[in-house]
Amino acid sequence: MTEKKVRELPPLKDAIKGKVVTRYAPEPNGEMHLGHAYTAFFAHHYANRYDGTFILRFEDTNPKQAEIKYYEAHRESLEWLGLNPGKEVIVSNDIPIFHEKAEELIKKGQAYTCTCPVEEMRDLRSKMQSCEHAKKKPEAIMKEWNKMLKGEYEEGEIVLRLRGDMQSQNAVMRDPAILMIRKDAHCLQNRKYNVWPLYDFANAIEDKICGVTHVGRSAEFDTRIELQNKIRELLGLLPQPHIFHYARFNVIGSPASKRKIKPLVEEGKVEGWDDIRLVTVKGLKKRGIVPETIKQIALEVGMTTQPTNIDWSLISATNRKLIDLSSNRYFFVPDPVILFVAGLSEKRVKDIPLHPDDPKRGTRKIETGSFFFIPRSDYDKLKKGQEFRLKDLYNVKVINKKADLNSEKDLPKKSAELKNLLKKYPTHLLTEYTDEELKPGPKIQWVIADSLDTIDVQVKVPDVLFINDVYNENSLKIVDGIGEKAIASLKVDDIVQFERFGFVRINRKEENKIFVNQAHK
RNA sequence: GCCCCGAUAGUGUAGUUCGGUCAAUCAUCACGGCCUCUCGAGUCGUGGACUCGGGUUCGAAUCCCGGUCGGGGCACCA
Secondary structure: OOOOOOOOOOOOOOOOOOOOEEEEOOOOOOOOEHHHHHHHHHHHHHHHHOOOEEEEEEOOOOOOOOOHHHHHHHHHHHHHHOOOOOEEEEHHHHHHHHHHHHHHHHHOOOEEEEOOOHHHHHHHHHOOOOOHHHHOOHHHHHHHHHHHHHOOOOOOOOEEEEOOOOOOOOHHHOOOEEEEEOOOOEOOOEOOOOEEEOHHHHHHHHHHHOOOOEEEEEHHHOOHHHHHHHHHHHOOOOOOOEEEEEOOEEEOOEOOOHHHHHHHHHOOOOOOOOOOOOOEHHHHHHHOOOHHHHHHHHHHHOOOOOOEEEOHHHHHHHHHHHHHHHOOEEOEEEOEEEEEEEOOOOOEEEEEEOOOOOHHHOEEEEEEOOEEEEEHHHHHHOOOOOEEEEOOOOEEEEEEEEEOOOOOOOOOOOOHHHHHHHHHOOOEEEEEEOOOOOOOOOEEOOEEOOOOOEEEEEEEEEOOOEEOOEEOOOOEEEEEEEEEHHHHHOOOOOEEEEOOOEEEEEEEEEOOEEEEEEEEO
8 A cells, every 4th residue: 555645734934843832712602513623623733743732722702602512512523533632721711811901901091991882883983983982081991991890881882992093994903892791691601700802802812821823713814813913912912923814615515604504403404413414523423434534635625715615525535545444344235125046945155255355354154045135226227037146146147027926936935024024025026046157247236135134224325415505405315225134233433335335334223223324435 | 885815627736935847736526448246445548727818028827917706804703
């Protein structure tokens, strides 16, 4: 096996070995998706490369949004991805620090309280005009600030604004609000605080508290660099961290953002955040995509500043190569019909390899009789008189495509089980044994039908969720079929290949039925 | 509307910093051959791209200007 040349990310600017600190900073209000995973991967990757520290930081400064279950969700997903943080930080624990820093700005004359209604503030900002509140005396500002902290204002009544630059081309610089009143209970801090920092303020300071040296994030924050740098500058929090941006990653046909996934979950168009059609980390896991695939694709795509639209085939192909050698092969027949082989009285016992390219994996024994299941799709293609091979067994020839094995005479005595199966699967094919010789021609997948020494299998087969932005009604197919007995002893999370069908991950087991998800062909 | 950012095959990328070695890399994809007791893997081959217009230059994917297209931002969300 030749080692594929691995792409490497560009070096980090001013990176000193041992001193690099990076962070992955999600808001705990939804499951981790591919975009998050890439951000986390890059941060982790660079921290490792320079023997630095990778921090998981929860940006939970909006009590309306933060939910306790999502803290855990991010931790779990990171662990599964193998991106373990060296340190975890919860931003809402640092609210007192933000209050302190805000006060410092007020004392320096760099911030003021403002009671403009939202619309008015927005309007004035777009017109590059200050409001009268900007002219307030320092003592008045400090007085109002203290009232804010004590909870004497309602939400929306007042904010603390930074003295930025009203004439700036960059609209975020025009005296942005940096702290606001929030009265909702926070999932961790409860009602301890009335004043909460907004994103830019919290982020600028928190990166410094954490000692973050290099920040990689998605490009929507491009215009905030100036603001965040200014906040740090005013507070003497220097030097500035290095910030690099990259554009959004899209998978064609799969909504990437929480904003788009949430409604799908709520409308029941998907089965939950971990639906196998979604590119959430849990969805990918459930489908049978391995962490290494996600990392390899992140590396392949890199940190481009142009939006990317990855095709599912890239994910499938990458994943297939990674799991191919480690996935055992099993026999599975989707949508089965029953086949009888005449002219052969003795039973056979075959040793069939678990992997065609790796004999060391060994074999499993399968005892065959005269009754088999074969896929309907193969059955449909067969013609009377045609010869074909039962894969790994022998050759047979079609006698009657529309046989009724219930009434057919000259069949060996049928067990009660078999009689039931014949009724349950009413399409019957009558063939006769010809010979053993392996020759060119169709090879058909089979599972024994003489007894119940098999297992019922249900497969979920995912397809793209959206085609040209329209929800794909057929994005999830349920395929029922029958698998060989060995499948029954597989464990949940095992990834195997059903031959001539595709790679699947074992999702759930019941007493005599197993539920699997198809990752891809 | 205003402000940023970007543009290499269907898709993802390499090359752009420092113009010639680029009739453009690798992968995916599609098609065909070989191999294989899978529709998987492997292997060989074929197909397909420098957004457009102008400029600089002996020479432009690479530098400059303009257009077009795409993405993002302009919150008392993050």
